[in-house]
Amino acid sequence: MNNEDSAYVLYVDHQGHPAPLSLSYHATASRRLTSSVDRHPPSSVTEVDSAYCPQCLSFHDANTAGNLGYCPKETCRLCPICRAVASVAVEDLYCFYECGLCEWTSKTCQLQTSLSASGNENGGVSLEAVKKASADLLSQWKSKMSDRNKQTEDHFYNMAKTMGGLAKDHVKDKRSSTRRVFTSGLTSKRNQDGDVKGWSILALENSQREHTMTMESSINEPVGGKGLQQISLEDGENQPLYHPSLHGLSAELLLSQEVGGNTVGSMSTLLPLAIPLRPRKSRRCRAELAEGRPGILVKPKLNPLEGDSSLRTGHGQWWKKDSSAIEVLPRVRVSIDASDGSRHAFLMKISNPTLGIVRLRLTPSDYTGERLWDSRTETTSYMKNLVVDPLKNNSIDVQLDTEVAKAIDVSDLCELEPAEDSFLELGSKSSNSVPEAVSSWEAGDVLCDSKVSKELPATLRKLGQNKSVAWFELIVLESPTVNTVHSAVPITMELQVGDGSWESSLVQPQNDGSHNFKDFVAFDLVIIWDKID
Numbered sequence: 001m002n003n004e005d006s007a008y009v010l011y012v013d014h015q016g017h018p019a020p021l022s023l024s025y026h027a028t029a030s031r032r033l034t035s036s037v038d039r040h041p042p043s044s045v046t047e048v049d050s051a052y053c054p055q056c057l058s059f060h061d062a063n064t065a066g067n068l069g070y071c072p073k074e075t076c077r078l079c080p081i082c083r084a085v086a087s088v089a090v091e092d093l094y095c096f097y098e099c100g101l102c103e104w105t106s107k108t109c110q111l112q113t114s115l116s117a118s119g120n121e122n123g124g125v126s127l128e129a130v131k132k133a134s135a136d137l138l139s140q141w142k143s144k145m146s147d148r149n150k151q152t153e154d155h156f157y158n159m160a161k162t163m164g165g166l167a168k169d170h171v172k173d174k175r176s177s178t179r180r181v182f183t184s185g186l187t188s189k190r191n192q193d194g195d196v197k198g199w200s201i202l203a204l205e206n207s208q209r210e211h212t213m214t215m216e217s218s219i220n221e222p223v224g225g226k227g228l229q230q231i232s233l234e235d236g237e238n239q240p241l242y243h244p245s246l247h248g249l250s251a252e253l254l255l256s257q258e259v260g261g262n263t264v265g266s267m268s269t270l271l272p273l274a275i276p277l278r279p280r281k282s283r284r285c286r287a288e289l290a291e292g293r294p295g296i297l298v299k300p301k302l303n304p305l306e307g308d309s310s311l312r313t314g315h316g317q318w319w320k321k322d323s324s325a326i327e328v329l330p331r332v333r334v335s336i337d338a339s340d341g342s343r344h345a346f347l348m349k350i351s352n353p354t355l356g357i358v359r360l361r362l363t364p365s366d367y368t369g370e371r372l373w374d375s376r377t378e379t380t381s382y383m384k385n386l387v388v389d390p391l392k393n394n395s396i397d398v399q400l401d402t403e404v405a406k407a408i409d410v411s412d413l414c415e416l417e418p419a420e421d422s423f424l425e426l427g428s429k430s431s432n433s434v435p436e437a438v439s440s441w442e443a444g445d446v447l448c449d450s451k452v453s454k455e456l457p458a459t460l461r462k463l464g465q466n467k468s469v470a471w472f473e474l475i476v477l478e479s480p481t482v483n484t485v486h487s488a489v490p491i492t493m494e495l496q497v498g499d500g501s502w503e504s505s506l507v508q509p510q511n512d513g514s515h516n517f518k519d520f521v522a523f524d525l526v527i528i529w530d531k532i533d
Contacts, residue, residue, distance in 0.1 A: 007334035008527075010526045011033055014033060015043040019037040025298070027293075027296070043286055044297060049282050052304040058071065065277050074137055079272065079273075082104075090125060094112050096111065113140065144271055285297055328354065332348060333348065338443030343452050349470075351419070354418065357417060358502045360414060361411050363411070363492045363522075364492065365492040383398045397484070399488065404457045409460050416465075457477045490525065490527075494521065505521075
């Protein structure tokens, strides 16, 4: 018996990318699936609607957020050491930024302002005085940041100018040296007999080799009493690269906070950082957009406070629209799976998440893998770095077995009842009733009695059903892949639309005029399992 993370079920989007159900979306009245996995070409696009500050929760429209980039409020600053939120503190009639996590204060960078007492009995300060001091802190911070940016710009300008001059001198020296080498190769020489030795390839190569050795030796020649490789920062003394006060800080912090120029950074140059704004994005289906429809999958509300339980209205309404597939499509999971070395058995559980009935069946799949990035028609059955668990950030390599998929039988049509709250019947016997064929299912016995062989590479049958849940048994031949690559087989889940089935999708059923015609919407699934024992 394999562990609980040995088998996964992924849903294939309209671009052919397998994705977990939690990363999949179903546009309203659409017959296709969309995902947010980072695969090429993507099946969805995003656009920024607004942005907000995670500290004060103030929000801005897309244009304003693009120009600002950071929260403009004086109270929204980050500690330059640990990146925690730095609050405005008052001590001894001085106002400054203070980090409650690492106890850093802006006094070290001379960023503080004095305030006057309010004259009350306790000798405290008024709220108006603190607000005025906070505004003064913000103006001081902007001035220091402007000076630091100017120093950095001047430093890089001088560096670029110096490097440009060195490049011109290098090109000039290279041209002159090439001319000398070529000329020396043309220079005639006399041998021991006095005969004139004309131009030759050997003479040119020897002259070029001599020139290279001359250039290498000139690098190590003393310049002003010191070789170029021996010159240190100050008179040969081994000075540290950074100021001792910065010892122990991360390289990322030093690179983002270094002043630039010839001045060595220290703790006194570390300024508090502005809090970057976080975007609120809406997602749309590319296929729906290409057909002239909005294709909105996720649409957030502009104000991040909307939906908060502290508000009087709109509790829990965080989105204007959320078309997550986990709320529309039946969820397929592998409850138990096992292998005897040549065959693999799966006990699959399919549950209905909607408030209406859903009729479905499992059929063979024509899915052959992802499309090659440089082709519009060719596909590959070997897929790298497929995300199977977004919470744990697990990704694996998969080899798809398309031959076994063609041998899967079409299952019987089953009707799943509307989903019910599991807490309503908690503790009752009816809520935990599982069909006997499912509760007594043993993978070892199934594999022993299975008729799966090379002539019949796969079998599929329905085991039982309980209200909104159905169980299926799938047995396939093990794929001849290496142990480091996971095996996979595709199947198709067909959902009937019309006649009261799957009405939550708002898909309009098609009709060919016949009385017994049933319209189905097909979604490809990929069942993945681990061959490593």
